[in-house]
Structure formats: structure tokens, C-alpha cells
Amino acid sequence: MLEVVLGSATVEASQGLNIATLEAALVSLGFELICDKQKDLVESIKIAVIDLIRSEKIATLATNVSTYLAYKLGKDYSTISTAFKASEGVALSRFVVLQKIERAKELLSYDELSKAEIATCLGYKSLQHLSSQFKDVTGFTLLQYKKDDFHQRNSIDNLL
Structure with missing residues (x-):
């Protein structure tokens, strides 16, 4: 190899x-x-989402995530989202949110950026939108999470 x-x-x-x-x-x-075309597509989706969020390209994305993924993978979004849901049992949009929240946890633990800067890095239009999704996913507010000494993090490839 x-x-x-x-x-x-x-x-x-x-x-x-x-x-x-x-x-x-x-x-x-x-x-x-992975020899199965459907599994290969799903893995390509995961890689594209993770790259988009971890590289912080999402902050400057000129379009929405669904259009970006369709272009990046060369397939219509309906095909992409249907394949992802069938394989992973969760909506692709939820996977994107889970990845963004995991990245937010990481950035909060570094304590280098303000909460508003983190929201911007992750492509949120407002801090309130990030705060709402963060609370929905983690059960904690951003402030509660930041104050918590035990920053519970998950592996980005195992969020489902």
C-alpha cells in the first residue's frame, strides 16, 4: 500500500x-x-461535510450546504440526502448540525474565539442560531458547556 x-x-x-x-x-x-457504490457515496458525503466544517470553508460559502454538496459530489441533493438517510438512519441536515456542534465544542474548549466568532466560523447567521442548536444537541447552553470542566466531546466520524 x-x-x-x-x-x-x-x-x-x-x-x-x-x-x-x-x-x-x-x-x-x-x-x-468500501466496494458498494451507495456506501461509497455516503462516505464521500461524510468526508465533504467534515472537510467543509473543519476547514471552516463553511464561513465563506456563497451558497447553502445542500447546493455545495450537490456540486461537490456531482449529484442532485435529493439523491445525496436519500442515500445518506437510507444508510445512516438520520437526515443529512442533522448530520451537518451534529458536525457543526462538535466543532463548536472543540473551539469553545480552545478558549481562543468568542462565541460570536465561533458562530461566524461555523457559518451561522447569528449567535442565537448557534446557541439554539447547541442547546438542542447537547442539552447545555454555550456558557454552561464552556464553564464545565469535563468537555464531553465525540469523535467526528462517530456522531450518529
């Missing part, structure tokens, strides 16, 4: 390589081989 990154692996073609060998190598590294 030459390279493994989130969403893809580069392998050197050799005569003894087969899918079972490749899959075993990936599993030993903590990865999963």
Missing part, C-alpha cells in the same frame, strides 16, 4: 494483489474497504 488517506487508498498494482488481501491490509490499519 503506497498511501491511505481519508476516503481513498493508493496501492501499487502487482500480480499477487486481490481484493481480499487489500481488504485485510486496510482493516489491519483501521480502515474499511
Whole structure:
């Protein structure tokens, strides 16, 4: 295996390589081989959402997230959201919110940005909108969470 990154692996073609060998190598590294087109689409959606939020591109997005994902993945949003819901059992829009809230928790724990700056970084139009979604997801207000010594965080790839 030459390279493994989130969403893809580069392998050197050799005569003894087969899918079972490749899959075993990936599993030993903590990865999963996805051969199903539907699963591949869902993983691509997850990667695109995580990248959009973690890179903070969402703050300067000139369109809404659904239009961005449709363009990025080259499929209409209806196809994307239906595949995601069927695979993950949760609406794609909810997954986006969960990712944004997890990033907000991270930024709050760094204590480098104000709550308003965090809202802006995550593409919220107002601090009140972030506050409302944060309380809905976590059960805490932003202030309660920030004051809490035990910042309960979740792995971004395991929010569902």
C-alpha cells in the first residue's frame, strides 16, 4: 500500500494483489474497504461535510450546504440526502448540525474565539442560531458547556 488517506487508498498494482488481501491490509490499519457504490457515496458525503466544517470553508460559502454538496459530489441533493438517510438512519441536515456542534465544542474548549466568532466560523447567521442548536444537541447552553470542566466531546466520524 503506497498511501491511505481519508476516503481513498493508493496501492501499487502487482500480480499477487486481490481484493481480499487489500481488504485485510486496510482493516489491519483501521480502515474499511468500501466496494458498494451507495456506501461509497455516503462516505464521500461524510468526508465533504467534515472537510467543509473543519476547514471552516463553511464561513465563506456563497451558497447553502445542500447546493455545495450537490456540486461537490456531482449529484442532485435529493439523491445525496436519500442515500445518506437510507444508510445512516438520520437526515443529512442533522448530520451537518451534529458536525457543526462538535466543532463548536472543540473551539469553545480552545478558549481562543468568542462565541460570536465561533458562530461566524461555523457559518451561522447569528449567535442565537448557534446557541439554539447547541442547546438542542447537547442539552447545555454555550456558557454552561464552556464553564464545565469535563468537555464531553465525540469523535467526528462517530456522531450518529
